[in-house]
Amino acid sequence: MFKLNAQGGADQGGLLDWEFVDEGLGLLMTIPAEPRLFHSGAAITAEDVQFNWDRALGRAAYNPDFGGLAELPDIGDVTIVDASSVHLATPSPEVGLPPQAGGMQFYSKALIEENGDQWAAQNPIYGTGPFRFDGWTPDQEIHSVRNDDYWQPRLELENPSGATGLPYFKNLTTTWIPEPQARIAALEVGELDFAGQIPWDLAKEFEGDEDFAIHTHSAARGLYVAFPKNKANNPLNPDEPNPFADKRVRIALNLAVDVQEIIDTIQTGREDFTYTLAVGQFGHHPEFPNVRWGFDPERAKALLAEAGYPDGFEMNIHHPSGLYTGVAQFMQAVANDLRDIGMTVNLFSEELNIYFESVENREQPNPFLFIEPANDPLFSIRLVTHSTGIFVHTNDGLPGSPGSDVTMEVDALAEQAYVEFDDAKREALLQELALKHYEDASWLYLFELIQPHVSTSRVLWPQFANKPGGIEYSNFRLLKA
Numbered sequence: 001m002f003k004l005n006a007q008g009g010a011d012q013g014g015l016l017d018w019e020f021v022d023e024g025l026g027l028l029m030t031i032p033a034e035p036r037l038f039h040s041g042a043a044i045t046a047e048d049v050q051f052n053w054d055r056a057l058g059r060a061a062y063n064p065d066f067g068g069l070a071e072l073p074d075i076g077d078v079t080i081v082d083a084s085s086v087h088l089a090t091p092s093p094e095v096g097l098p099p100q101a102g103g104m105q106f107y108s109k110a111l112i113e114e115n116g117d118q119w120a121a122q123n124p125i126y127g128t129g130p131f132r133f134d135g136w137t138p139d140q141e142i143h144s145v146r147n148d149d150y151w152q153p154r155l156e157l158e159n160p161s162g163a164t165g166l167p168y169f170k171n172l173t174t175t176w177i178p179e180p181q182a183r184i185a186a187l188e189v190g191e192l193d194f195a196g197q198i199p200w201d202l203a204k205e206f207e208g209d210e211d212f213a214i215h216t217h218s219a220a221r222g223l224y225v226a227f228p229k230n231k232a233n234n235p236l237n238p239d240e241p242n243p244f245a246d247k248r249v250r251i252a253l254n255l256a257v258d259v260q261e262i263i264d265t266i267q268t269g270r271e272d273f274t275y276t277l278a279v280g281q282f283g284h285h286p287e288f289p290n291v292r293w294g295f296d297p298e299r300a301k302a303l304l305a306e307a308g309y310p311d312g313f314e315m316n317i318h319h320p321s322g323l324y325t326g327v328a329q330f331m332q333a334v335a336n337d338l339r340d341i342g343m344t345v346n347l348f349s350e351e352l353n354i355y356f357e358s359v360e361n362r363e364q365p366n367p368f369l370f371i372e373p374a375n376d377p378l379f380s381i382r383l384v385t386h387s388t389g390i391f392v393h394t395n396d397g398l399p400g401s402p403g404s405d406v407t408m409e410v411d412a413l414a415e416q417a418y419v420e421f422d423d424a425k426r427e428a429l430l431q432e433l434a435l436k437h438y439e440d441a442s443w444l445y446l447f448e449l450i451q452p453h454v455s456t457s458r459v460l461w462p463q464f465a466n467k468p469g470g471i472e473y474s475n476f477r478l479l480k481a
Helices: 046-056 097-101 111-114 117-123 179-186 199-207 247-256 257-263 299-307 329-339 352-360 377-384 405-416 422-439
Strands: 015-021 027-032 078-082 084-087 130-138 141-146 171-175 212-226 236-243 316-318 345-350 369-372 443-456
Touching: 015 111, 046 078, 046 111, 111 117, 179 199, 179 443, 199 212, 199 299, 199 443, 212 377, 247 299, 247 329, 247 443, 257 329, 257 443, 316 329, 316 352, 329 345, 329 443, 352 369, 369 377, 377 405, 377 422, 405 422
Parallel strands: 316 345, 316 369
Antiparallel strands: 015 027, 027 084, 078 084, 130 141, 141 171, 212 369, 212 443
C-alpha cells in the first residue's frame, strides 16, 4: 500500500501517498495523480482504499471476522474524503502506522465482494503489483507476466527507489516442489533457474561451482527463547517461586549457550546475533556488540548457584515444528548447552497451529522459541517486547509482578516512541529501550535466520532491502544464456 525503503520505513510514491494530519491523530491517504491500476486495468478508487482497510481490520460488512491486521494499533473511522483521498483516524498518534501497513495486500472491492475471502486465499488473483497473474495449475505452478503498467520505475543499484520496481524479465513461472532435494535436482537438470529456501547443508555443496550461485539473505527474523520472567510461580511447579524472575538465572542461561558455535556448525556461518532490535534496524543500539552476553559456562554455573540453583532446575522449552530450517537440530544444541551447566531441559516440538494458538492466547506458561521481526521496530516491539504484546507471556498483573521494574521501564519507552514523530528522538528512545531490555536478559538471545537459495549463474540478485523478508523477484537480472 505504501512504498517501503531499504530500512523498512515508509516513503511517498507508492500505491498511495500519505501524511499525518490532525496533530498526528489522523492519516490522510491520497491516490497519486499518476494512475494506479489494478491488473484488470481498472483504476483504484477511494472506495477500494476504504474497503481494504475495513477488510483488514475485520469491519467489512460482508465478512466482519477477517481481521488480517489485528496486530495494528487501535484505529478509528476510515472515511472517504473525496474521490482520491481517505482519512484514517487514530485515538493517539501512531508514527509507526505507515510502515506497519506498507505491505498490506490491496485488492479490488468488487472482486472480493463478488467472490469472498476464502476464494481470494485459495486462488492467485489480480492485485496491483509488478507481476500479473497469467494462469495456474493448482498445487503445481503459477504463471505470471510483467505488469508493464506498474508505476514504480525499474530499480537501479546506484539510486534505488523502492522495495519493488518494474521487473527486468517478462515471464515468471513459480513451481511448487515441496522437497528441497527435489528442487535442487530440478535446478541441476535445467528445469529451474532459481531454487528457493534450500537448507544450508545442501546449498553449500554449490560453493565454488561456476555454473551455480548461492544467494543468502536475512530472513528478517531474530530467534530467541522468551522467558516468563514476570510470572509469580514456577511454570512447572506452582508451589515454587519462578526461577526466571531472577535476573541472575536469565543471564546464566544466556551465558550457557554457545551461539557462535551453533552459527558456525549448524547454520550458515553468516548469521548476526539476535538482540532486542535486529542488526541494521532503526533503533538498534551501536553498543550491542560490546555488551553481548557471550559464552561463559563457568560464570553461568556460578550465577545459578548464587541464585540458589547449584544443581540447576528443570525447564520446558516449546518450539514450532518445521517452521524454521534446522529448528530441531539447533534447538537440541541449545538444550545440550543448558544441560552442560546442570539444567534439566525438556524440548517440545509442536504443530504450527497448536503452537501459535497457545502462544497468542497466552496459554503457554513455559519458555518458547519465537522471532523478533526485523521490519519496522515499533511493529516488532508492539508484537513481542511490550508487556501487552500479542506474543508475550502473561505477567500476573503488572506492576508488582516479579521482575516488573525493567518491564515497566521498557513499556514506558515504547509508549513514548509510538507517538514521537522526530526521527532522532524516536531513535534515541528505541536505543535506550533495546539496551535496557537486553541488559535485563529478558530473552535467551540466539541468532538472526539466514535463508539460503541456489540459482544458475545467470541469475543476479542485487538485494534492495537491508533485511529482505522474502525473494525480491523484481530485482532479479538474468544474464543471456
